Amino acid sequence: MIIGFDARYAEGDLVGVGKYIQSLVTGVAKSGRTCIVFYSREPKVKISGTTAVILNSVNRYHFEQVLLPIALKKYKVDLYHATGNVGVPLFCPVPALLTVHDIIPLEIKDYFSYSPFSFLSKLSYVLRLKASIFKAAKIVTDSNYVKNVLIIKLKVTPEKIQTIYLGSPGTIMPGKLPLNLIGKKYVLNHGGIDIRKNLDRLIEAFALVHKKHGEIKLVITGENKRMREDLEKLIGKLNLGNSVVFTGYLDDATLSAVIKSACLICYPTLSEGFGFPVLEGFGKEIPVISSNISSIPEVVGNAAILVNPERVNDIAGAMEKVLDNSEQAHEMVLKGKAQYNKFSWEKCVNEYLDLYNHI
Known part of the structure; x- marks a missing residue:
């Protein structure tokens, strides 16, 4: 099986969703599956055991709706995993799995208040989230809390969602204290x-x-x-x-x-x-x-x-x-x-x- 992953959150410093992508994809690659990871730019650290593909996009829409569907066909991907709340193409040529880690922008009233285009930022987020939920064959959440929020607030059918808890952060040898x-x-x-x-x-x-x-x-x-x-x-x-x-x-x-x-x-x-x-x-x-x-x-x-x-x-x-x-x-x-x-x-x-x- 060839699995494609949205790895944009793992392009820079690995925090939050970036750590999740690195841990998950590393484990999947070790299982023997072929992993194609899609980036929008050269990552600081590539995930071992995978094939990295850089899609030089103009913006997130160009990446998700134009370049990605073409790349999924080119690399003969069997299943696409959108790893960061949104990102399933409207015309996705293969079955897609969506992981929704949270819907914090819908829960925190002023979440986009530091954005110069706060209304447009929220509208864009909502549209991309709903479209991805609609197109995904299955949705995964990191907690039952998020699963229940999707069911109640966005009317997603319970059968479409599965909770998979993340792993504990790995042991890292402490460096020097500032x-x-x-x-x-x-x-x-x-x-x-x-x-x-x-x-x-x-x-x-x-x-x-x-x-x-x-x-x-x-x-x-x-x-x-x-x-x-x-x-x-x-x-x-x-x-x-x-x-x-x-x-x-x-x-x-x-x-x-x-x-x-x-x-x-x-x-x-x-x-x-x-x-x-x-x-x-x-x-x-x-x-x-x-x-x-x-x-x-x-x-x-x-x-x-x-x-x-x-x-x-x-x-x-x-x-x-x-x-x-x-x-x-x-x-x-x-x-x-x-x-x-x-x-x-x-x-x-x-x-x-x-x-x-x-x-």
């Missing part, structure tokens, strides 16, 4: 700078905690210049000075070191399709606080403290609870290790392979 974090005690949020990450409320909650724990810092990873500028204004307003540290993008080894050295991970996300950051915390034996909504309860079980992400006092209270109680923190670490081991890439890949064989 100099400005050596010897520091800090709370970490490493989900990236994004409107759905709820970083404004996290910073407000941290300001409350900082009154009692003045030695603690808040570390935020990721890049987003416009949002960071707004967050820095909030930090100034709250007189937090250098107590909040923005690291920018971190490579895997450095991020691994930053996670490993944290005293607590606080991830009060407003919407999530799965939740890699909480599992990364579990894997590094760090206590985790996260949200009591979306897919998070499904992924963390009873291994984390869950809070209402819209209540600043609840977030602050949870942080103080962990910082003030080492016994509770230790108990959370033990539960986190057990929860981490429930998610396997081998199982994820095998479930996808079984699905490929039945489409």
Whole structure:
């Protein structure tokens, strides 16, 4: 069987969906299937065991609706897997599988507020999502939460959707800790700078905690210049000075070191399709606080403290609870290790392979 994959999310730094594509396709290639991965530009890192095809497109529509159908025929692909929420061609010449990781742009009212063409961006997303759902022979979600949202909000028939949980992040040897974090005690949020990450409320909650724990810092990873500028204004307003540290993008080894050295991970996300950051915390034996909504309860079980992400006092209270109680923190670490081991890439890949064989 020759399987084609949309690998555009794996072109740059591998985060989120990019990590998923790399892990899934690597596993599928090892199973003996022929994997053709389609990029819109030269990737930073190619996926081993696959054939990489660069489709030099003008834009996403040119890639999906013009170049891709031609390439699927040219490379005699038997099945196409659209890996990133959208991307199934309207005139797809082969059966297509669509993975919908989340529908966050429909859940977060101001998701496109940082786009200069916010209305058009949302309209484009909705049209591409609905068209891809309609054309796909089967849909996979990373959690039952997303499956249920598709059924309720977009009226997708339940029989068309299958949940396949992702695997836990692999073990990466920690690199060097950034100099400005050596010897520091800090709370970490490493989900990236994004409107759905709820970083404004996290910073407000941290300001409350900082009154009692003045030695603690808040570390935020990721890049987003416009949002960071707004967050820095909030930090100034709250007189937090250098107590909040923005690291920018971190490579895997450095991020691994930053996670490993944290005293607590606080991830009060407003919407999530799965939740890699909480599992990364579990894997590094760090206590985790996260949200009591979306897919998070499904992924963390009873291994984390869950809070209402819209209540600043609840977030602050949870942080103080962990910082003030080492016994509770230790108990959370033990539960986190057990929860981490429930998610396997081998199982994820095998479930996808079984699905490929039945489409």
